[in-house]
Amino acid sequence: MLICLSASHKNSSFDLLERLSVDAGAVGSVIVSGHDATRGAVVVATCNRFEAYLDLDKPFGVSPLPAVFSAIEAVSAATAVDVETLRDTLDLVHGNGVAEHLFAVSAGLESVVVGEGEIAGQVRRSLERARSLGTTSPELERLFQRASQTSRGVKNRTGIGSAGRSLVRLALDLAESRVSDWAETSVLLVGTGRYAGASLAALRDRGVEDVQVYSPSGRGARFAASHGIVAVPATGYAHTAASVDIIVTCTTADHHVLDAAVITAGRAELGLDRRERSGAPVSVCPARTARESRSQLVIDLGLPRNVDPDVGGIPGVELLDLETIRIHAPLEELNATDEARAIVGRAARKFTDVAEEQSLAPAVVALRSHVFELLDAEIGRARARGDDDGRIEQALRHLAGVLLHIPMNRAREYARSGEQQAWLDSLEAIFGIVPEASSEQRAAPAPVPLTRRANS
Incomplete structure (x- = not known):
């Protein structure tokens, strides 16, 4: 049985998502070891969602809630978010809905910006991480591999990828009204990961030429050399942070890499504080450097947050974080989205059909074994009576095949309609x-009804 516990920008605050932004692989390992029925777990943790996909060894009709609650307790232990908060927040997706949910997530249909392309890679890497730690299962492997195939199909067959925009590009769109000339705008990138590369590409698309990079982990020089920009040393970080027009932070650090103290110290070095106290006129043109203006935009793409909220209290500094980006995310491009969801729906139904057929596999094997045991007994009797040319055996085997044909087809039909019982x-x-599985079902207590909420 597949289960998904989901927290996203749709049902959770970014404060909570930030607290859930932990080592996904470690959480998966704790979940798997926490309950005997949990055969596998893959955790997807991105900047705007936390999801745990579970494969539970629970036959049809048996409540999965004990294993689900165990998984929630494991997440609580790993993130320090109390259990009650998680039960009240996490959506519970189960059964046939899990495949459609993951396929939609992987295709970017559930993202802050519909169609953003980063999520497909994040889903794929989540499986790779679980695989390396031994927390996946054959069914989760099949689920996630099919999700990757579906996301590629959506990208290739719809306009959702071009209609939707990445978080980086949306953030720059929101900054558009504050910038009179991108070519004259100076930018400091803080971070050297995948989002830094995407940010640099998006900035260059707008004509930005003056870009510098600072890396809290010391990787700035390598990133700068490979991208043709200037690296900022640690000793020059505050000075540069105070002098540029836009700062874009996109690191995976678990602490703030920019706060008010950094910018204030940089401004002191530049002498801006003295000018402000003297009453000297200060231009607010965003195309000029901070030596002539106090107007700055800080774009925080990190989760956990890279920027301390106190930065927004500095005169002339505007902070644009993921929470704000979510509020201003554009409406879905309806035609492309509808087409993409149709592809996702078909892929999910196909996945479910196979899974449902597999759920009857033990019964199918039992039926075939029963028929062939009878067949072997009759063939033995025929041989004892002188079936020298084997015609009776051939006829009996043909008859057995004919008799099994209809029950096998009915098994597929009933499975696909959800009527296995x-x-x-x-x-x-x-x-x-x-x-054996069916006898377990009959001995099991009545199932607890499931809803979309984990605390039901």
Whole structure:
């Protein structure tokens, strides 16, 4: 049984998502070890979502909630978010809905900016991380691989990728009204990861030429050399941070890499504080450097937050973070989105059909074993009576195949319509066959109804 526990920008604050932004692989390991029924776990943690995908060894009709609550407790232990908050916040997706949810997530349909391309890679790397730690399972492997295939199909067959924009580009769109000439705008990138590369590309698309990079981890020189920009040393960080027009932070650091003290110290070095106290006129043209103006824009793309909120209290400094970007995210491009969701829906139904058929596999094997045991007995009797040319055996084997054909097809039909139990009941009524999984179901207590909420 597949389960997804989901917290995203749709049901959670960025404060909570920030607290859930932890080592996804470590959380998956704790989840798997926390309950005997948990066969596998893959955790997807991005800048605007935290999701745990679980594969539970629970037969049809048995409540998964004990294993689900165990997983929530594991997340609580790893993130220091209390259990009650998680139960009240996390959406619970189960059964056939899990595939459609993950496929939509991977295709960018559930992102802050519909169609953003970063999420597909994040989903893929989540599986790779779980695989390296041994927390995945065959069913989760199949689920995530199919999600990657579906996201590629959506990208290739719809306009969702071009209609939707990345968080980086949306942030720069929001900054557009504050910039009179991108070519005259100076920018400091803080961070050297994937978002830094995307940010640099988006800035250059707008004509920005003056870009410098600072890396809290010391990777700035390498990034600068490979991208043809200037690296800022640690000793020059405050000075540069105070002098540029725009600062874009995009690191994976678990602490603030920019705060009011840094900019204030840099301004003191530049002598801006003295000019402000003297009452000298200060230009507010965003195209000029901070030596002539106090107007600055700080774009924080990090989660956990890279920028201390106290930066927004500095005169002339405006802070644009993920929370603000989410509020200003554009409406979905309806045609492309509808087409993409249709592709996702078809892929999810196909995935579910295969899964449902596999759920009846033990019963199918039991039926075939029962029929072939009878067949072997009859063939043995025929040989004892002188079936020298094997014609009777051939006829019996043909008859067995004919008899099994309809039940096998019915098994697929009933599985795809979600009526496995009807097929199992008929198998017991006609042949007296009760597969092991089915006997467990009959011995199990009545299931607890599931809803979309984890605390139901």
